[in-house]
Amino acid sequence: MNEKTYHVRGMHCASCAAIITKKLSAASGIDKVDVNLATEEAKVSFRDRGLTDSEINAIVGKFGYELSSEEDRVSGTGDISSEKKGRNTGTTAFAEKQEQLKQQRRLVSFSLPVAMAVFFLMMWDIASTVFHSMPHMPLSMEVFNGITMILAAIFIFKIGRPFLDGIMLFIRYGAANMDTLIGIGTLSAFTYSSLITIFPSFREMLSLPSHTYFDVSIVVIGFVHLGKYLEARSRLKTGEAIGKLVGLQAKSALLVRKGEEIEIPVEEVRKGNLLLVKPGAVIPVDGIIANGSSSIDESMVTGEPLPVDRKEGDPVIGGTINRQGSFTFTALKVGSDTLLARIISMVEEAQGSKAPIQNIADRIASIFVPAVLVIASLTLIAWLTVGTAFLGFPAALSYGIMGFTGVLVIACPCALGLATPTAIIVGIGKGAEYGMLIRNAESLERLSSVDTVVFDKTGTITIGLPEVTDTGSLDGNSSPDELLMLAAAVERYSEHPLAGAIVKAARSREATLPEITGFEAMEGIGVRANIGELPVTVRKPGAEENGLPVIQALLRQGKTVIIVEKGNRTSGFIALSDTIRDGAKEAVGELRKKGIRIIMLTGDNPASAGYIAAQAGIEEVIAGVLPVEKAEKIAALQKEGRTVAMAGDGINDAPALARADVGIAMATGTDIAMESAGITLLKGDIRKISQAITLSKSTMRVIRQNLFWAFIYNIIGIPLAAGALFPPFGIFLNPVFSGIAMAGSSVSVVSNSLRLKAKKLH
Structure with a gap:
């Protein structure tokens, strides 16, 4: 197979x-x-x-x-296929979707204003009929019917052509979708209205009412097209996360052959090749260092903001960045076998495995459409047979036509088409007001059933940048401020990422940094320079310092410790660590109040992860995992029956964000994380997660209420429109009131959705 x-x-x-x-x-x-x-x-x-x-x-x-x-993915020795890149970055299918979205935007820019204007006039006409004190429309009914008839013809036969195709699909093959339902309702209203407008003698002969339903056709098609446009816009970004991940790959590599450096495309790298990586370059593929050492930024894989030192015999990962020093390494995994390529594959698989949101209206369309047609047809037949026996053929035909039309008009899915989009539009707008960017309706719906929230550590629970947390003397003669000043003076000329944190800390204490001479970077060890006549060295702890209780305590907390030497004597230490975000503990507490299980999932070491988790109040921690394993952990939770939200900010989180039922990204993180997630939190405030869940539950509650209102008019109105009350009470629901009922359901849906604007999120 x-x-x-x-x-x-x-x-x-x-x-x-x-x-x-x-x-x-x-x-x-x-x-x-x-x-x-x-x-x-x-x-x-x-x-x-x-x-x-x-x-x-x-x-x-x-x-x-x-x-x-x-095209199949190139395996073994090549990069991801060019066709695959193109599909996700702007050609073929992606370009087609962009063009389709432009076409839909043009349709909506015309149809929506017209539909809203007609809806307003329709409500005015209905209101003036019910409330006699209200003035009538400024247009005569003849003029209004003429204008709306022309507009309805344009809407049905031009803008609404897909809905007519839905009718033909149903007639020819018995396959019904939402377009079928919309097409039957609008075309029936238009056909009936056209007959009584163009042939008034026909209407008078059969004693039919003069009310038309051109406005119904216009409003339904206008609002349904709005919903289709909003849905298409949210789906357009489907492939962008993959395209950006592909963009992380190195385009070329420096091949070392017979002592010469040869630049080759990364696709031509083979297993066993010896490659050179210079400072600031992207490591092209996975391998093992053959000669040299460096400090490498692996945050895209582990999420850890602190660069790691790598030496001969240590592994390196394609797509990570060489921050300091040059080295050569032997390529071990190339093409689709690299870790980055596997991450890309996992994001694709996770996105493809998600079941799309199943709109309730779509799910029942195949039943509702034939059911309404059967009811309308049986209504006409009943009046022509049973009704003729009691009322005579002319009267029975008149009631039969009104009943048939009334059933179709009252079943017109205007409210059904508005039920979800209006609530989603208001809910997403409310989220933006609170600093939560919700990418699509699917994410909003899934979030309402989340019972487990998984947090990444770095950049999510923590700020994601190293900061000086501790400074102390080891010789009894150096003050913390002096140690920080000396270290910053030397580190000011270093390229190491920790150097910036030390300099920033010193300047925050308004320290004046003295000039230095004789600066020297010692690869894998540290830096040194002279301040006047005093030699100062900033370096890693040695075996002697690592044995000190104060240093051991800091290391157990997952902190990075550096030693400061004055002359040739150890004077003190500086400890750096990522720090917890403001509000992280509060966010965890709010989620716990909602009965949600909370887990920290990180590529960091257990000591660092445990220390941060304790500060945030998180009891369940899974540490030391790679991106592949993160996604596997999410999948394992889902197999337990859990509905999982994953909050992260890094490239390394992309597979887990895509695998989770709902991905939540920090706007302070990477674009890849945000493209893989359904929800983005502005300013990276994780307290918004609890608010997002509240908003999701409220929006889904409103949608369910909207669907109730959309259907209750049909459930009650269809029998009335068919004439169920005529035999016992002599009451017949005129198609005019069918239109009122349809409009009433729309007003109920829109009004109910607008209630979300006043919702307090907590």
């Missing part, structure tokens, strides 16, 4: 995904189909005899979809 991934064109709702899955699954030679609406991809697993791309498209093409296959 082999598997192939396709990009899907023409898919825009959950029903579309269901149709593709159903039709392909039934085809001979296909074992399994997994269609992902969010990524617009379909993974097809074939049996022994696979189907060609042409055969695949012959199956789904008649339903309006097209599947295009991707």
Whole structure:
């Protein structure tokens, strides 16, 4: 059995995904189909005899979809394929989605203002009918009908063409999606209204009311297109995280051959090649240092902000940055075998494995559409048979047509189309007001059921930058301020990242840094210089210092300790560490009050992780894990039945953020983390996580209420529109009141959604 991934064109709702899955699954030679609406991809697993791309498209093409296959990832010796890069960075499918979004924006920029204006006039007309003290519209009904008839024709046959295609899809193949429902409702309203407008004698002959429903068609199509545009805009960024991860890879490498340096494309690097890495360069592939030493920034892998010293025999990771010193290393893993390539693969897999949000309206469309058609048809038949026997044919026909039209009009899915988008729009706006950028409705929905929050340490619980935390004398003659001043004077000329933290700490105490001479960097050891006649050395602790209780205590806390020497004597120490964010402990407390399980998951060492976790009030800690393992830990929690939110800020967190049910990124972190996450917290304030969960639960509650209001009018109104009250009471729900009921459901939905604006988040 082999598997192939396709990009899907023409898919825009959950029903579309269901149709593709159903039709392909039934085809001979296909074992399994997994269609992902969010990524617009379909993974097809074939049996022994696979189907060609042409055969695949012959199956789904008649339903309006097209599947295009991707090039396989280059394995073993190459980089990720150029086609794969292109797909995620601006060509082929991504470019098509951008163009489609522009087209939808143009449609919405025209249709939405018109729909809102017509909706306002529709409400005015209904209100003036009910409340006689209210003035009538400034337009006569004849003029209003003429204008709205022209607009409705444009909306249905031009802007709403996909909805008409949905009707044909249902008629020809029995496959119904949301477009089918919208198309039947709007076309029925338009057809009925056109008949009684163009042929008034027909209306008078059958004693039909003069009220039209052109406005219904316009409003429904306008607001549904708005929802489609918002959804498409949020899905456009699907592949950007992968494209940026690909961009982290080195483009070239320095190959050492017979004593010469030869620059070659990274794709040409082979296992066993000897490569040279200069200061500031990106390490091209994974390997082991053969000669030399350096300080390497591995934060993209481990999340640890402090660079690590690497020497001969130590491993190096492709995509990390060489901060200090030159070295040569032997390539061991290249192409798709490198750790960075595996991270890219894991993000892709995690994104593809997520089930897209299943809109309730889409899920029931296949049942609701035929049910409404059956009810409307049975209504007409009942009036023409039973009604004729009691009322005569003319009266029965009149009631039958009104009943048939009334059922279709009252079932028009305007409120159904507004139920989710209005709540999501208000909820996302409320989140932005509180400093929470919510990327899509799926993330907002999933967050409402989160019962476990997993925090990265560095840059999430902590600030993500080293700071001086302790300064102390070891000879009894040096003050902390003097030690800091001497160290900063020397470190001011160092390239090591810790040097900046020491200089910053000294200047924060308004220390005046003296001039130095004879500066010397000692690779893997430290730096030294002369301040006047006094030699000063800033270095790593030796075996003697590491045995001191005060140094051991600092190391157990996960802090980095450096020694300051005056002359040839050890004078004192300076300790540096990442520090906990303001509000971290408060954030943990708020989540715990909500009954949420809290875990710290970090690539840091256990001592450092445990120390920070204790400060934040986190009891459950998993330390020393690589990005691959982070995602595996998230998956293990999900297998336990947990709904997991992952909060992180680094490139190393990208696989876990994508794997989690909800990824939460810090805006203070990397772009990769933010692209992999569904929610971004401005200013990196993790106290917003508790507020985001509150907002999510409130928004989902409003959506459920909206769906109730959207359907309650149908549940009550359809029998009334069909004439259920006529036999016992002689009451018939005129299509005018069907329109009022439809409008009432829309008003209920919009008003209910606006309540979120006043919601207090805590």
